[in-house]
Amino acid sequence: MGEPLATKHDVFQAIADPTRRKLLKLLAEEEMPVTVISGHFPMSRTAVSKHLRILSEAGLVRERRVGRENRFRLDPQPLQEIKQWYAYFERFWENKMAALQYLVESDEPVKPEQ
Amino acid sequence: MGEPLATKHDVFQAIADPTRRKLLKLLAEEEMPVTVISGHFPMSRTAVSKHLRILSEAGLVRERRVGRENRFRLDPQPLQEIKQWYAYFERFWENKMAALQYLVESDEPVKPEQ
DNA sequence: TATTTAAGAAACCATTTGGTTTCATATCTA
């Protein structure tokens, strides 16, 4: 049923690395083979390949063999978990604003509570 | 101006650890001193304290000395960055839905694309 | 067919991470 396709790696941990976040943005636009992808990063192809493996195990990218190429593309579905997690805190965000009159998006110091 | 208050630690990296995510949920409810907080976790107080330090450096918690206690509470503000990051991909998610007829927010199995 | 190209596997390495225990210090309280 609606269970994740491949989640050997945690989504939160997968997106923790800035290189992997950049990979996701890159692969959101279009499908690409590993060599082309690695051309966008200042590290070895092997290193990029490892990051892709982690993203793949978190279900965030899909891979497809085409000849000798391995083409990757984004699968945003597991990011729903991030959204749901965030949504929980959004509640407190609202509460805080209302109840404690936090000065949101300002440089005013937060007023001590007592 | 509206810049983050303390971001020696990356927010994405801060929420990558499950213990720290649990800490955020715990501290969302109420302010607590370190000893009380650490009672909720199967590890040493010092370990919890280190996690709190990381959350603090990411701006996700505020600390306040009260006598000999150090009380922590959630500050959800930096989570906005997560939301913004996520929002970018939500766009692709929508696209996929439209183009590939994904079944969103249901328990139906995702239809294979080919 | 011989050669080039694409990619992963393996071995390795330095640094970071997440934990520990011990110790020092500041603040309560009997």
Place this chain on the structure above:
DNA sequence: TAGATATGAAACCAAATGGTTTCTTAAATA
């Protein structure tokens, strides 16, 4: 004041992380 309590700092450690280089294999091509 003496002792108990709350906490962080320091030193330490094993495992995970993010990178490297080398080697092998499969597919495309001259």
